[in-house]
Each structure stands twice: as C-alpha cells, then as structure tokens.
Amino acid sequence: MKKIALITGATSGLGKAIALTLAKEGYYVIITGRRKGKLEELEQEIEIKYESKVLSLCFDVRDYSQVEKAFATLPEDWKKIDVLVNNAGLAVGLDPIFSGEVDDWERMIDTNIKGLLYVTRTVSPIMVERKSGHIINIGSIAGKGVYPNGAVYCATKYAVDALSQGMRMDMLPYGIRVTQICPGAVETEFSLVRFKGDKKRADQVYVGFENLVAEDIANAVLFAVSQPKHVDIQDMLVMPTAQASGSLFHKE
Ligand code: NDP
Numbered sequence: 001m002k003k004i005a006l007i008t009g010a011t012s013g014l015g016k017a018i019a020l021t022l023a024k025e026g027y028y029v030i031i032t033g034r035r036k037g038k039l040e041e042l043e044q045e046i047e048i049k050y051e052s053k054v055l056s057l058c059f060d061v062r063d064y065s066q067v068e069k070a071f072a073t074l075p076e077d078w079k080k081i082d083v084l085v086n087n088a089g090l091a092v093g094l095d096p097i098f099s100g101e102v103d104d105w106e107r108m109i110d111t112n113i114k115g116l117l118y119v120t121r122t123v124s125p126i127m128v129e130r131k132s133g134h135i136i137n138i139g140s141i142a143g144k145g146v147y148p149n150g151a152v153y154c155a156t157k158y159a160v161d162a163l164s165q166g167m168r169m170d171m172l173p174y175g176i177r178v179t180q181i182c183p184g185a186v187e188t189e190f191s192l193v194r195f196k197g198d199k200k201r202a203d204q205v206y207v208g209f210e211n212l213v214a215e216d217i218a219n220a221v222l223f224a225v226s227q228p229k230h231v232d233i234q235d236m237l238v239m240p241t242a243q244a245s246g247s248l249f250h251k252e
C-alpha cells in the first residue's frame with residue numbers, strides 16, 4: 001500500500017491542487033468536500049492522469065457525525081492516513097464587527113475551527129496508535145495579522161495557528177509532524193465565496209498585482225511532506241511578492 005493522504009476541501013482551489021500534486025507524487029488520495037459532482041470529476045481526473053488510487057468522501061466538516069460516518073466507510077487499510085491536510089475553510093463577508101452578519105460568523109467559526117477539529121479528532125487516533133503521520137493545517141496571513149473588516153475570519157485563522165501549536169505539543173511523543181502553511185492572496189473560489197457570489201467584486205481582489213496560484217501552495221505542501229522524518233517544517237508563510245501583509249498590496 002502506498003502512502004495515503006486525506007485532503008479536506010478538495011473540490012476547488014488549494015485542496016484540489018494539493019490532491020493532484022500528491023497523486024502525481026504517487027500518494028493514494030482521499031478527497032473530500034460537500035459538492036459530490038466536483039468530487040466525481042476530480043476522481044476521474046486523478047485516475048486518468050496518474051497511477052494513483054483515489055476515494056472520495058462527501059460530507060460537511062461542520063457536522064461531527066457526518067465526519068465520523070464518512071470516515072467509518074473507508075476500507076480499514078485506507079484509515080491508516082499518512083498525511084492529513086486540513087484545508088476546508090472559508091471567509092464569508094468583509095464587514096466591521098458592529099454590522100457583520102452573525103450567520104457569516106457562525107459559518108466561519110464552524111468550518112475553519114470546529115470542522116478542522118472534528119476531522120483531526122477522527123483521523124488522528126490511528127496516527128497516534130501507529131506512531132506515524134503528518135498533519136498539515138492550512139492557516140493564512142490572516143492568522144498572523146488582523147486586517148480591518150476581517151476580524152472574525154482572522155480570529156478563525158489565529159485559532160488555526162494556536163491549534164497547530166497545540167497539536168504539535170500533543171503529538172510530540174508519537175513522532176507525528178504538524179505543519180501550518182499560511183498563504184497570502186491566492187486566486188481560487190475564496191473571494192467568490194467571501195462576496196457571496198458577486199463575481200465582479202471577487203475578481204477585483206486580484207487586479208493590479210500577481211497573486212499566488214493554488215499550485216504554489218500545493219508545492220509548499222509537497223516540500224513539507226517530502227522532508228526526511230526527522231525534519232518538521234512547522235510554519236510556512238507563503239506570500240505573493242506584491243503583498244506585505246493581509247491588507248498591504250503593491251498594485252500597479
Ligand atoms: P475555495 O473556496 O476555492 O475552496 C474551499 C474548499 O473548502 C472547497 O473545496 C469547499 O468544498 C471546502 N469547504 C468549505 N466549507 C466546507 C464545509 N462546510 N465542509 C466541507 N468542505 C467545505 O478556497 P481556497 O482553496 O482558497 O481555500 C482553502 C483554504 O485556504 C481555506 O481554509 C482558506 O481559508 C485558506 N486560505 C485561502 C487563501 C486565498 O487567498 N485563497 C489565503 C489563505 C488561506 P465544498 O464547497 O464542495 O464543500
């Protein structure tokens with residue numbers, strides 16, 4: 001059996017690029033997300049392009065019972081996950097605290113914090129039992145510095161930063177590596193989701209500078225998982241050259 005990677009949020013953006021990159025590298029991949037059709041498309045793409053095996057699990061990371069049930073359907077060999085990429089996440093809205101939508105806050109907190117916890121709680125006990133594994137958490141520049149109107153999204157990514165540190169401490173006796181990868185602006189469906197389908201506003205985010213692309217982050221994941229066992233890349237901040245902080249861009 002080859003190494004197995006489970007990637008959450010593989011129906012789009014970073015997760016999809018990470019799944020393709022790891023499959024190309026020879027990993028067997030478990031792709032997850034809520035959009036069944038997108039999972040099926042990616043499953044086919046991986047099977048056609050690479051000598052890899054792929055399984056897909058369709059579930060919502062916000063629902064712990066869905067996470068547990070989906071994981072339970074995996075064949076026993078596939079439950080021995082070598083690399084877990086906690087990538088599923090989103091920003092919803094860009095508003096000041098005094099007028100932000102409470103429902104937007106719930107979605108971000110439930111997905112980015114609780115979803116990451118639910119998946120980790122489900123997958124990691126077998127890693128601990130096997131004394132082997134690598135957890136990659138996708139954080140953000142938003143978890144390294146707050147920007148105006150983004151307080152709640154930023155808080156969820158600060159939480160990912162704290163959880164990455166805590167996981168590393170808890171996993172220490174078991175030889176399990178924990179890596180946080182924090183991207184700056186990457187053009188994906190991220191802004192379309194943040195602006196609730198307003199494509200014009202979403203596209204505007206990436207005008208006037210060269211943003212990252214999903215493959216840049218997939219390469220960072222590949223770098224982290226390709227290190228020898230005694231090396232843990234703990235934290236990577238990967239930014240466009242034209243971006244210095246969550247809110248400071250050099251736009252032409
Ligand atoms: P996309 O919107 O392109 O992809 C998000 C993925 O998350 C989709 O596959 C989506 O799948 C999945 N997802 C969202 N909510 C849920 C849920 N409740 N249950 C299961 N899956 C879910 O965005 P990105 O690829 O850009 O985002 C990936 C990660 O990268 C996020 O954690 C984001 O915060 C982070 N990030 C992104 C940056 C950027 O500039 N793009 C920068 C820094 C960090 P589906 O809809 O099928 O459920």
Ligand code: 8X3
Pocket residue numbers: 139140141142150183184185186246247
């Ligand atoms: C996504 C990047 O800068 O829009 O995490 O918050 S940013």
